[in-house]
Amino acid sequence: MDPKDVCVEIENDEFYSKFLVDSVKPIIGENISVSEQVSKLALGIEKLTKSLEKQVLDKHNDLLTQASHISDLEAMLESVRSQVQNLLRGAEKLKDRVHGPYAALEKQTVMLERVQIVCNLLRHASKILILWNKLSSVKDNPPKEAIILFELNELISDYNFEGITLLDEVLKQVDHRKRDLLNNATELLQSSLLSGDKAKLLQCFKVFHNLQCTEEQIKKTVDSMLSDLKKEISTALNVQMVSIEVKKSSSGRIAPGKANIMNAHDFKIKLWDNIDKLFQIAIYNSCTKVIMLQNVVNELHAIGNFRNILKNFWKELSTIFSTELEKSPSNVNQSVEIDFPKLLKCFNDLIVRLKCKDLEMNRASLSRWENAFLSKSLGKLLDPVRTMWHLNQVPTMDQIDNAIRVIAEALSVSLGDKQLSISLATSVAKSIKQMNMEAEQRMSMDSDVAQIIEPPTSSQQKNADLCNSLYYFSSQIKRVLVNMNSMLPQESIQIVQNSLKDISSTPILQLFAESIKNSLFIILMTMHDEPDLTRADDPNKKSLSCSPYMKELQQFVSRCRDIYLSMFQEKSALNECCINISKACVERFIQHVCNTRPLTKFGRVKLQIDCKQLETALSPLVNDITELGDHYRQLKALQLLLEKSPQEIAKSQCEGALLPYSIVMMFLFSFAGPQLLAPHTCAGWNIQKLMQWLDSHRNERDRLEFVAGALQRYQNHVRQNQIATYDEVYPVLLQLLEDGRNNFKV
Template identity: 25%
Template sequence: MDEKVLEEFRNDRAYEIFLNEEFDAKQYANIIIASQEINDSLQKLSAGINTLDRELHSQVVAHHDDLLSQATSIEALEGVLKMMQSRIESLQITVGRIQKKVVDPYKMISSRTAQLRNLQIACDILRCVIRVLYLSRRLDGQLQGGLKELTNAAQSLNELDYLYNSMDLTDIQMIEQDKQKIEKARQSIENEAMLVLTDGMKSQNQTKVATGLQVFHNLQKLQLILQKVIEKSCNNLESCVCETLDPNTHIQSRSTGPGRAVMPTPGNAAAWRVSLWQGMEKLMGNIYETCVQMSVLEKVLFKKKDPVTHLCFIEELLKDGHPTVMAAFWKKVIFILTHELSRATEDNTFLKQTFESEYPKLLRFYNDLWSRLKPYSVTIDQVTTVRLGSVDYDNSVFSVPLITPVMGKDDVFNFPAENELNPELALRDSLSSFENAYLTRSLSRLFDPINTFFPDTAKEPPKREELTNIEKTVANELNAASVDTRLSLAIAKNVSKTIRLYCAKCERLIVTNSNAVQLTAAMTGAQTRNATVINSIYYLCTAVSKVIHSGNFAPQTIEVVEPAIQSALNMIKEAVEPLVKAMSKTIEAMILKIHQEDFASEKTENQIAKSECSSFIKDIQRFTDRIKGDYLARLDCIEIVDEMLNSLASRVLELFIRHISLVRPISDAGKLKIAADMAQMELAVGSICTKLSELGKSYKVLRCFRPLLFQTPEHILGSPALGENLPYFLVLNFLYSRAPPKLPSPYKASKWTEKEYSEWIDNHPDESERLGLIRETLDNYIQSVRVSDNKVLPPIIVVMQKILLKASSHRRGRFTTGILTSQMSLDR
């Protein structure tokens, strides 16, 4: 069609509707009639038809030759179709002849095949019937053979079951009577096998147990029977547990109203407890006996093998995902104990109180049970990995095993691998509620006396008699818990908390103001109170320490308590330390008076012979004697006081030698006076320490320093003690006393006092820093000498330079030695 004509129809609304593929003539006619424009529509349609006729005529004229050629092709196609039709008819005739030749033989073959199949089925049924009759007669003979033929009878029954299940033998009258007889025989065999198995477990006869297991294995009921055995044993134990925990089982109880718990009469409480513990002892015995029976069963399962597959019975169970016998049984035992104990104690408060208050006794029964079972615990002589299908198994009691052990001769429990359930802990955890309650009560028993002795208004610590009560309570708690290591550790933690609580209470009583550290007058009330508190803490520490070391307690228990004791002793040290520091400051102030003494004047021999020690030495002697007699003698912690006094004595000697080295100038009479002071200082320090020889380096410095007073500088330079027992800076400070007056001492060059210089030395423990200050002062003096007219250095200055050089080389030598030692360690 010409595009113009087509476009004209598309743009005309009257013709546009006819181009729609979903055009409905009836709908169009209804619309025209409804619009009452029929004449106009007919005219429009007539004009459109004329237009189409003209367009068709023009198309025919334009394609006249093509239309003629298409008409010729249609005639040829009709000829081809006729030829194909004739060939199809011929083919149908041929297929019909072939069908007649195939159908009859096929029907004959199908008939013969059905006959053959029926013959085979009949033969199979006859063979099964013959085999059933034979096995039935053989079963009769085996049943007459007793226990020896029991496993063979079970095997015959197994084969009979296979025959009945593999073939439909219903409605065969010949074997109907045999079928009933077989069912009776099955029941008889199962009952007899169960009796043999049960008797073997009770008597621990592995042969009988093996016979029973083999019978049920042959009957394909091994797993089912094991479940029944475990269930029956657990039910018996559950009944025994319920009976033991039932208050009515024990001594006659008084009548109570409905809804009230059964309670023992007041006069029968003790007898009720005795009966309860006897029942618990019997219960533990029943659990033990049942565990041993289960162990025998499991041992046989590990040893017994299927004669056909040669696999152990246990492996056949494990490959189906079932746990071992002991795993299943022990889990149920733990569940029964946990559940029944919880239920019984909820229903009867007296029973709950008995178990909580006498928990160590209850725990002892459990520990005795486990100690009896422990000899049967697993002894894995050899571990071999077994692959069953696509799953690895072990010998774990409480889970599907991953490895299979070669069992020892007395194996009951297979200790689990890491992160798996521990049978002993599982048994212990069934008592966790009672243990927690007992520990809470124990802590309360330990805390109550302390809280009673320390009310909010307390100003004094408890008396010795009251502390003795705390000591007895601690001893009683530890002794009661000694039946079990784990319980002992828990009680030991409570004891540690008790000691820390007591120390916390005492700490609030300690006075820390100035009255507690005054040393000028008699002891104040604050100092007396502190001494009483310290003695109270020390008494408790020594008492508890005596308890834990004199008793037969595990080392772990002692290790738990000792840190708390040590913490209390440290608290004592902290309480005594302010007083010792005050002593140290007072003695240091007395030592500073050495610089007010006259060591430069010369005296005659008579004056020297009559001379006494310096006055500050006498002050120190009087002070130390008074403090030790009036203050420290009231403290019972002699070891702690001696330790702190030894440190104080060492500090006093160190300060004394330091300030002696700063004295300048010193005459010959002054040297003798210093020597006398040193001798008297030894006596003064000896009165406050245990042994002077235990003071260490400070006492060695004192002993080595005294000869320096009378030695020449050259002798001092060659002294073997220089750099070893005598520090270089100390000797150099002393040599300033022999130096020219123009050479100022290091502290004067820095414009310090003797006290400030001593404090600087304390704050700079590195000797190189101390020597650096001395070197600076010495270098300044040497520089001033070089610029003066007299450029010759005094001999003492040369000696001091050599000592500084020796100190530097000594320090480098130690540094090199340290490097070589480290390198040798690395080489090794």
């Protein structure tokens, strides 16, 4: 049987497989007796034995070959072992030959090192003794003494001189002299800072520099000042100490049972008195010392770079102050929040008094109290504005004056601090915006707010009163800004002025202006119904007066000014509104005059008179008619135009007249015969439609093309009907059209 088959058979057999597993459990079967198991084991062993014998028989040549090879291997191993033994013996001999010289060299090296140490000790000892002897000769010169002591200290620190009796006393004296010198320099530093003796302070720092302890001494000095200031700040802000001082300073006997009650006003006065003294004395004195310290250090360039002593001190001082203030009782914090500008003034006055460019306000450390103050200030500013609108539809002058007083106080408390002033100006702008918003919400926008037929309605009167209140509010604030112009930062003034730009009576006045202009336009429209404009009489023989429509216009303008516009007090907005109405009236008058047809010589003279009367009609609106600018000059140009012939008009237009080419050309149609139709007649429009078109087409190019269309139609009419000659005005119109187009291109 093949050996592999035998192994497989034993591994797969249930009985034999138990013997192939490593286990501490008994492998005796429960269903087979012991004798049977022994027999089976013997049978299995016999099978394995036969399998082994068979394998040995099959592989006996290979086994013999391997056995002979093992003998050869053992011989080779024996040879290698003998060679290794020889190598080890050689290595041992080599070790003995190297170890001896190495030990001797090591011993000599140790001896040389000890000799070198002794030499250095002797050399250092010699230098120490020389310097020590030299020290006595410079006893009265602390900077040189410091140099020698520093060199001695460096020499002493290099080696341990313990056991050298020659130097024991010297070492003790060096340490003692160094401490004395440092203590004396420190005391001199403090006294020099107090007395302001710059020369002695320079000497101190030379000593510190020579002792290589400048940074340590500066830190110690500054820390000491900060520690003292911390105590001073804590004492000044201590509410119990303040209370005791207030009680001591109060006159009269304190009633029984009221020993702990303190007047809040007296407490606040004493608290701020303490803070003022703190800044004026303790903090000021410490800052002057540090400034002097910084200046002295800056002069001694050789001692190192200590450029930030003052800045670091100021930063730490600000932090200490804010920390101590934060730890103080609530009534102290509330007093600081309410009167925060006083605290800023203390800082700013201190900086100005110190006259040091390197110092600036550290606002971050005070942000908590500044934000609280700004929040309360905003509430104070908004409160009178909201209160005045709570019950009344229109605020009274007293209520507005109260709001102005609060605004003026808010702007005045920030004097001396630019950033706080800007912040408060922003809060003032918010209160102004609130005022404007409250007024706008109460403005009436009913259908009758712009009527100009009946007496002013309650809505119109209310709107006027609201506008007047806003105007009074705005004008009073502007007066406050003028009074404070030299004290407030320009940025603050600009913020408040920008917030006032939205306050104006113009929107309500604009409603009246539109109604007035529409009524004026209707009155001017009746110009075309005037019979005098077509009369053939000789005007030179008549004493002419203005036209009825002009009289009506004069009465209407005067009535509107006296009844409606007089309700408003804001002169600038009212003047702007009146000028706007006047310009619109002049422009529409010119348009109607230039489009009136037919128009006789009598009519032109009549219109000349109307031009003069228009100035009178507009006088209730504008005191000086020249304020209308180009519109006034165009009215004067129209007055001259009415007395000229078409050729004269064309010539004057080429010489640079003020009236647009399109308007002048429309006027020249009045000189033409019935076949040369006016532009709006060609378009099939009435005069009202023409005015609407002119309002929506203000571009001179569009208007010239509109007139050109009428000329083109007339030209086609002449050709179609084979008319021999053109109207005498036609060539003038063509020339003006060409000039107008060229002028427009230029």
